[in-house]
Amino acid sequence: MGTTTSHDTVAVEAAAAPTAAGSPPAAPAAGTPPAAYSRGARFLLLFAVFLCAACGLVYELALTALGSYLIGNSVMQTSVVISVMVFAMGIGSLAAKPLQRRAVGAFALVEGLLALVGGLSVLVLYVSFAWLRIYMPSMVVVTFAVGLLIGAEIPLLMTLLQRIRRQEAGSAVADMFAVDYIGALVGGLCFPLLLLPAFGQLKGALVVGAVNAVAGVVVVLWIFRRQTRRVVRVSLLAGMAAVLAVLGTVYALADDIEVTARQQLYRDPIVHAETTPYQDIVVTRSTAFTGDADMRLFLNGDLQFSSVDEYRYHEALVHPAMSGRRSSVLILGGGDALALREVLRYDDVEDVTLVDLDPAMTRLARTFEPLRELNRDALRDRRVTAVNADAFNWLRDATRRFDTVVIDFPDPDSAALAKLYSVEFYHLLKQVLKPESQVMVQGGSPFFAPKSYWSIAATIGEAGYRTTEYQVDVPSFGNWGFVLATPGTDGPPPALRLAEQAPPLRFLDDAVLEAAAVFPLDRRRLDVRASTLMDPVVLEYTLNEWQNY
Missing domain, CATH: 2.20.25 (N-terminal domain of TfIIb)
Incomplete structure (x- = not known):
């Protein structure tokens, strides 16, 4: 509720149809005596509108966020959820027309169903993903059901508002939609700032479902209690109590359900x-x-490392870039601190700045004992400054320059990550580089995702860098590629070698590096486009190439 103009337009048509025909809007059913309402009745009903709008937008955001976490491709998930929901809201608004003569009971029924369907939506979809592996069909069905019920709310609430105090259709619509949009604003802000941190996705949806149920009870059993027969009130109260009982029971079991479902997605404990x-x-x-x-x-379900062979990946990522000057080092991404561990093995490194978006990731690397042991407590080294920020925005404000930059972002399988593999990003990076600085970028797999890998290399070149590409085998990943770059287009590409003072390594030496720069015939450079903010082709390449793995 309160999310789109399409929904509102259909709702207005449904609620204001009698007025357009020249008769009073939404008159009470025949035989219903005139009612007297308390002064606070209209305010209370508008508050119910506010709550319904907030809940409706939270459901929409929860479905979008869940799809982005589980499936990836946030643009596609957002498009499908919004499109299906808006379509269903229109149908729901039209379907509510015959219910306006019994608007009180109909609204309570709609709220009860919405509380149940919306509250359980995240759980149902998570279970479908974990056990049934039919996420997309389930998501469309659940989204349609939620949208249908949200769409039915506005016409019914409009009818109830007119029963309390008759208004011109335009004034009634203005009041209703003003509160509706404010509720949507609050719901949209509460989802990331309150519900997710405090409850998580599964429990957050259940809490919102309970709010929906309470809104229905308040409207029916308080505002319109004198206009509702006792047997109807008792039946509706029992129904709402049952809905709240179901939501409460699931809430109590939510942690166990989530743990069991999540374990289904992973081979190991x-x-x-x-x-x-x-x-x-x-x-x-x-x-x-x-x-x-x-x-x-x-x-988000994507493997970042295995402790059995991560040394292969991180040695290949870090040490070739450390062959030049390295007194000051910048690491973008790499919140697990494993790349940082390798950087700190050089005694002549004076300071390291690590920029990672998620405070939870760096906190885990600092406090989770098995990970602390693996990264050798790197984040507690006195030379390290850890910053939790979006790397793109951090670069825009950065002023100091670094000798070496190591970029260890996840693969660009979402719009948010694709911007970190854009020409614009690598242009921004130049403002923290010295003329002789070296930059290392993890580029994905030249074998499994060749277009994505070579697009990343082309993007770095398009931004004005000289590049050297190479690839190694990491058993848990398969074939994996990297791009070593230095700013400027004049001169030879950066040399792929180890520093003379390189620490003892388990995997990498100069002979391995020399071989790593040779790409087999089936992994040779492809003629692909560079990726930009406005044309993030690397996202398209990544999603298409990894969809079968």
Whole structure:
């Protein structure tokens, strides 16, 4: 409720149809005696409108966020949810026309159903994803059901508002939609700032469902109690109590349900899981075939490292970039502090700035004992300054320059990440570089996602860098590629080598690096486009190439 003009237009037509025909708007049913309402009745009803609008927008945001976490491709998820919901809201508004003569009971019924369907929506979809693996069809059905019920609210509330005090149709619509839009604003802000941090997605939806149920009870059993027969009031109260009981029971079991469903998605036992405003963080732990502990970090379901072989990835990511000057180092991403661990192995590194978006990730790296052991307590090193900020925005305000930059972002499988692989981003990066600085970028897999990898390389080149591409094998990832770059277009590409003072490594040496720069015939450079903010082709490449893996 309160989310789109399309919904409001249909609702207005449904609620104001009698007025257009020249008769009073939404008159009470035949035989209903004139009613006297308390002074606060209209305010209370408008407050119900406010609550319904807030709840409606929260449902919409919850469905969008869940799809982005579970499936990725936030643009597609947002488009599908909004489109289906708006369509369903229009149908719901039209379907509410015959119910206006019994608006009190109909509104209570709609609110009860919406409380149940909306409150359980996140749980139903999560279960569908974890066990049934039919997320998209389930999401469309649930979104349509929620939209249908939201669409029915406005015509019924408009009718009830007119019963309390008759107004011209335009004035009634203005009052209703003003409160409706304010409620939507509050709901939209409460979702990321209050509900997600305090309750999480699953419990947050249940809490909002309970608010919907209470709004229905207040309207029916208080404002219109004199115009509703006792048997109807008792029946509706019993129904609302049942809805609240279901929501309360599920709320009490929510943690166990979430843990069980989440475990279905991962092969190994989960030892840590949390949902932040930015991502879903999961850590699993098992025993590898070698007998070593295998700890794995997943962000939004995507593997970030395995403790069995992460040294291959992080040695390849960090050490070639450290072959030049390295007294000051900038790490963008890499909140697990494993790249930082490798940087700190150089005694001549004087200071390191690590910029990662999610405070929960850096907190985990600092406090979760198994991860602390793996990163060697890198975030507690006196040379390190950790900053929680969006890297793009942080670069816009940055003033100091660094000798070496290591960029360890997740793959660009969302619009938010794709901007960090854009020409504009690499242009911004130049303002923190010195003429001789070296930049290292993880670029994904040249084998599994060749268009994405070579697009990243082309994007860096388009931004005015000289580049050297190379790839290594990481068993838990497969073939993985990197791009070493230095600012400027004149001169040779940066040399792929290790520093003379490089610490002892487990995987990488100069011979391995020399071989890494040779791409087999099936992984050679592709003629693909550079990615920009306005044309994020790397997102399209990434989603298309990884969809079958």
